[in-house]
Amino acid sequence: xxxxxxxxxxxxxxxxxxxxxxxxxxxxxxxxxxxxxxxxxxxxxxxxxxxxxxxxxxxxxxxxxxxxxxxxxxxxxxxxxxxxxxxxxxxxxxxxxxxxxxxxxxxxxxxxxxxxxxxxxxxxxxxxxxxxxxxxxxxxxxxxxxxxxxxxxxxxxxxxxxxxxxxxxxxxxxxxxxxxxxxxxxxxxxxxxxxxxxxxxxxxxxxxxxxxxxxxxxxxxxxxxxxxxxxxxxxxxxxxxxxxxxxxxxxxxxxxxxxxxxxxxxxxxxxxxxxxxxxxxxxxxxxxxxxxxxxxxxxxxxxxxxxxxxxxxxxxxxxxxxxxxxxxxxxxxxxxxxxxxxxxxxxxxxxxxxxxxxxxxxxxxxxxxxxxxxxxxxxxxxxxxxxxxxxxxxxxxxxxxxxxxxxxxxxxxxxxxxxxxxxxxxxxxxxxxxxxxxxxxxxxxxxxxxxxxxxxxx
Ligand code: HEC
Numbered sequence: 001x002x003x004x005x006x007x008x009x010x011x012x013x014x015x016x017x018x019x020x021x022x023x024x025x026x027x028x029x030x031x032x033x034x035x036x037x038x039x040x041x042x043x044x045x046x047x048x049x050x051x052x053x054x055x056x057x058x059x060x061x062x063x064x065x066x067x068x069x070x071x072x073x074x075x076x077x078x079x080x081x082x083x084x085x086x087x088x089x090x091x092x093x094x095x096x097x098x099x100x101x102x103x104x105x106x107x108x109x110x111x112x113x114x115x116x117x118x119x120x121x122x123x124x125x126x127x128x129x130x131x132x133x134x135x136x137x138x139x140x141x142x143x144x145x146x147x148x149x150x151x152x153x154x155x156x157x158x159x160x161x162x163x164x165x166x167x168x169x170x171x172x173x174x175x176x177x178x179x180x181x182x183x184x185x186x187x188x189x190x191x192x193x194x195x196x197x198x199x200x201x202x203x204x205x206x207x208x209x210x211x212x213x214x215x216x217x218x219x220x221x222x223x224x225x226x227x228x229x230x231x232x233x234x235x236x237x238x239x240x241x242x243x244x245x246x247x248x249x250x251x252x253x254x255x256x257x258x259x260x261x262x263x264x265x266x267x268x269x270x271x272x273x274x275x276x277x278x279x280x281x282x283x284x285x286x287x288x289x290x291x292x293x294x295x296x297x298x299x300x301x302x303x304x305x306x307x308x309x310x311x312x313x314x315x316x317x318x319x320x321x322x323x324x325x326x327x328x329x330x331x332x333x334x335x336x337x338x339x340x341x342x343x344x345x346x347x348x349x350x351x352x353x354x355x356x357x358x359x360x361x362x363x364x365x366x367x368x369x370x371x372x373x374x375x376x377x378x379x380x381x382x383x384x385x386x387x388x389x390x391x392x393x394x395x396x397x398x399x400x401x402x403x404x405x406x407x408x409x410x411x412x413x414x415x416x417x418x419x420x421x422x423x424x425x426x427x428x429x430x431x432x433x434x435x436x437x438x439x440x441x442x443x444x445x446x447x448x449x450x451x452x453x454x455x456x457x458x
Contacts, residue, residue: 027104033112034120035064041126042105043067046084048128055131062128064119075113078106085381092373096386096455097251136251137178140292142168144270147210148288151186151277157430161212161220162272163227164192164291165205168264175261175296176254177270179246182288188276192244194262195269201231205267214274229269242306244270244291250383253345254294254456259443260344261300264293302443304344309333309401310437312427317436323353323407325419331436334400340445342390344454346372348401349437352379352413353422355406359438364396371399379413379431384441390449401438 030038043051043061051061060066067074077083084099112118132138144166151158177194181187197205208228230236243262253260270291277287309315315335323329348357354377361369372385393399407419415432416422425433443449 029104029107029111032118032120033108033115034118034124035067035112036120036122036125038108038120039067039112040064042101042108044126044128046099046101046105049131050084052128052131054134056136068117071113071117075110078109085378087374087376087378087381088383088385089373089375093370094388096388134180134290135178135292136180137176137254137292138294140178141295142293144291144293146182146272146275146289146291148182148286149211149275149277151285151287153282153284155277157215158277159214160272160275160277161214161223161227162275163208163210163229164270164272165268166264166270167205167267169266171266172264172293173261173296173299174264174293175257175300176252176292176294177244177262178252178292178294179244179272180290180292181246182290183285186277186285186287187246187289190244190246190272190275191242192270192272194240194243194264195229195271196238196240196265197231197267197269198237199265201233201235201237202267203232205269227271229271239271244272247382252294253384253386253454255304255344255454256452257296257298258300259302259452260304261296261298262303263300302446304441304443306439306441307335308437308439309335309399310349311424311435313437317424321424321434321436323405323422323434325416325421326408328355328408329405330402331405332400332402333436333438334398336398337393337395339395341393341440341442342445342449343371343387343393343440343442344390345384345386345441347382347384347437347439347441348372348374348403349382349435349439350377350379350403350405351431351434352415353405353407353411353434354379355404355411357401357403359399359401361393361397361399363394369393369397384439386454388453388455390443390452390454392445392450399438399440401436403436405434 033039047061049055050057051059053060061070078101084101086099088095090098090100144164146162146164149160179190179192209226212223212226214223224230240262307314310317310333311321313333315333317331317333319331321331346359348359350357356377357372357374359371361371363369369391407414407422409417409419422432422434424435427435
């Protein structure tokens with residue numbers, strides 16, 4: 001008996017060693033890590049989407065010289081998982097287009113830097129992926145210019161209301177309206193609606209001013225008058241909300257045919273509600289942003305719907321979002337849904353005091369559906385996270401969002417030193433006021449939704 005078990009043990013040991021070496025082979029790093037053979041493919045798969053001209057980041061990571069220039073920082077930001085930016089915990093839930101590097105690739109960069117950053121054989125350099133020009137999604141069918149805007153040096157926090165009128169040959173289905181910043185370093189965010197004029201209610205959509213500075217100039221009513229948004233008879237047309245949105249690092253989402261999208265009337269206006277420019281530093285700039293339209297063959301028969309928990313949403317923040325100086329505070333917001341829904345995207349939103357965020361749904365049968373966990377909140381990367389496949393949440397489930405805020409001086413993003421009392425302020429988007437929101441885009445559930453893939457090839 002004893003002998004037998006020993007034999008058994010030694011077989012196990014041999015198997016274990018075999019298994020380990022095979023794993024090691026897969027994970028083993030090459031002796032000579034070179035840029036052309038090993039590093040370029042990693043950068044092209046994980047970094048150049050943003051670190052290229054027009055990609056949003058202010059420096060390129062394309063050539064050997066680019067990479068060598070940033071050498072040690074590349075190793076640092078990837079090891080710390082600061083880059084590529086992906087604050088969501090990939091072990092909690094998976095999303096389409098996840099930007100998460102493998103441990104192997106992180107170690108490759110470390111070794112390359114430690115070994116002196118060899119260039120390698122030029123013939124081994126792969127081709128950089130083809131990126132669409134002037135779009136983060138693909139080749140648009142039409143482009144509409146936003147009125148260029150001049151920002152003087154050292155100007156910051158401009159909130160503009162901008163009218164972007166268009167005319168098309170006929171009413172047109174579009175799958176996506178994409179906002180592209182002219183100057184990605186200046187444009188901070190955009191939330192834009194579609195002004196839907198009924199047939200012949202407005203002869204000339206082009207009339208009126210194009211830009212109103214909301215901080216200095218106007219009330220909303222005065223602004224609408226300046227932009228001449230009303231119908232010819234003085235009544236106001238319907239606004240379709242949130243048709244064109246932009247945040248750095250987010251991408252317009254094209255869903256499978258028939259899902260999402262809009263019908264654009266022949267004549268209309270995109271109304272950019274709060275084209276927000278951040279800080280311009282010591283250089284004056286002109287911003288020439290534009291809007292890309294992607295046409296679709298099919299009518300949008302399942303328009304995407306949206307609700308939000310928390311600040312100015314359908315459920316209160318509990319307890320109130322009042323964060324005393326030198327404290328941490330945990331809040332939550334919860335809402336029970338009356339019908340089955342299919343979730344497409346989730347978007348957690350907090351400002352600079354955010355520390356962590358988590359959301360899930362509790363089903364009537366007691367089971368939990370995980371939605372998202374962000375262990376280390378990052379104000380700069382607030383994606384609309386798209387699930388790989390739609391997630392069904394059955395009626396009667398309670399969606400719970402939990403947030404933790406850090407209003408101590410340990411929080412390096414704290415806008416006040418020493419810390420001050422910070423609270424929500426009627427949905428104020430100023431970074432120095434706080435917010436707690438969880439935005440869900442969804443469709444009323446249809447059988448089979450959970451099998452529809454939302455992953456798009458780009
Ligand atoms: C989704 C877009 C995106 C991706 C993908 C991305 N970056 Fe970045 N990266 C940025 C932005 C934006 C900044 C902020 C600085 C700026 O404005 O350029 C930045 C900053 C950096 C910095 C400077 C950090 C500092 O201290 O200022 C480094 C280094 C960097 N990225 C490396 C990488 C590497 C390496 C990869 C791939 C493994 C990568 N990035 C992927 C957008 C991205």
